[in-house]
Amino acid sequence: MSIKSDLAIQCFNGGFNCAQAVLTAYSEDFGLDTKTALKVSGAFGGGMGHTGQTCGAVSGALMVIGLKYGKFTADDNKAKEMTYGLAKEFAKHFKAEFGSVSCKGLLKYDISHGDELQSAKAAGVFDSICPQLVKRAVEIVEEIIGK
Numbered sequence: 001m002s003i004k005s006d007l008a009i010q011c012f013n014g015g016f017n018c019a020q021a022v023l024t025a026y027s028e029d030f031g032l033d034t035k036t037a038l039k040v041s042g043a044f045g046g047g048m049g050h051t052g053q054t055c056g057a058v059s060g061a062l063m064v065i066g067l068k069y070g071k072f073t074a075d076d077n078k079a080k081e082m083t084y085g086l087a088k089e090f091a092k093h094f095k096a097e098f099g100s101v102s103c104k105g106l107l108k109y110d111i112s113h114g115d116e117l118q119s120a121k122a123a124g125v126f127d128s129i130c131p132q133l134v135k136r137a138v139e140i141v142e143e144i145i146g147k
Contacts, residue, residue, distance in 0.1 A: 005138040012134050017045025021134045022060025022141070030067040047103025052112045055103045057130070057137035058094060062087050068145050086144055093140045098133065106133060 004025045012021035019041040027037035043049050044059040065087055071080040095101050104110050107129060109120035120126065 002139065002142060004142060005135045008134050008138045009131055012131055017042070017056050018130050018134050018137075019044035019056035019060035019063070022057050022137050023063050025138055026064045026067065026141075030064075032067065046111055046117075050111050050117060052104035052107075052110050053102055055094075055101055055106055055133060055137075057133040058091065058101045061090055061094075061137040061141045064141050065090060065145060090140055090144055093143075094137065097136060 008021040008025040011024050012018060016024070016038060020038050023041040024034055024037045027034055032040075041056075041060055041063060044054075045056040047053040047055060048059070066083055069079055069083045069086060071077070071083065091101050098106055100106050104112075107120055107125045109116045109123075109125065111117040111120055
C-alpha cells in the first residue's frame with residue numbers, strides 16, 4: 001500500500017465515508033485543511049447521500065483530479081479538457097477493474113432503499129467491499145496524477 005492509500009483506509013476505518021477518505025488523503029497536498037475536505041466531501045458517500053449513484057471513492061478521486069488540474073479561470077479551457085480527460089481515464093480504469101462506478105453496481109444493493117441499506121450493512125459490504133474501492137481509487141489516482 002502507498003502512504004496515500006494508508007491514509008485513506010485509516011480515515012475510512014475511522015468512521016468517514018469513502019469520498020471523505022479519498023479526498024482527505026490528498027487534501028493537505030492542495031492546501032485544503034482536513035476539516036474542510038471532510039465537510040465538502042461529506043455528502044458524497046453511499047453513492048451521493050445513500051442514493052446508490054456514483055461511488056464515493058470515485059467522487060473523491062475526481063475531486064482530487066479537479067484540485068490538481070481543474071479550471072479556475074473562465075478562459076482556461078485547456079485545464080477543463082485535461083481535467084475531463086483524466087476523469088474519463090480514472091473512470092475507465094476503475095470500471096475495468098470493478099465493473100461499475102456506481103455504488104449500486106459495486107455493492108449489489110440499492111442502498112437508496114432503507115431495507116436494502118440494512119441488508120447491505122448486515123451483509124458487511126461496507127466493511128468488505130468499500131475499503132478495497134477506497135484503496136484502489138487512491139492507487140489509480142496516483143497512477144494518473146503521480147504521488
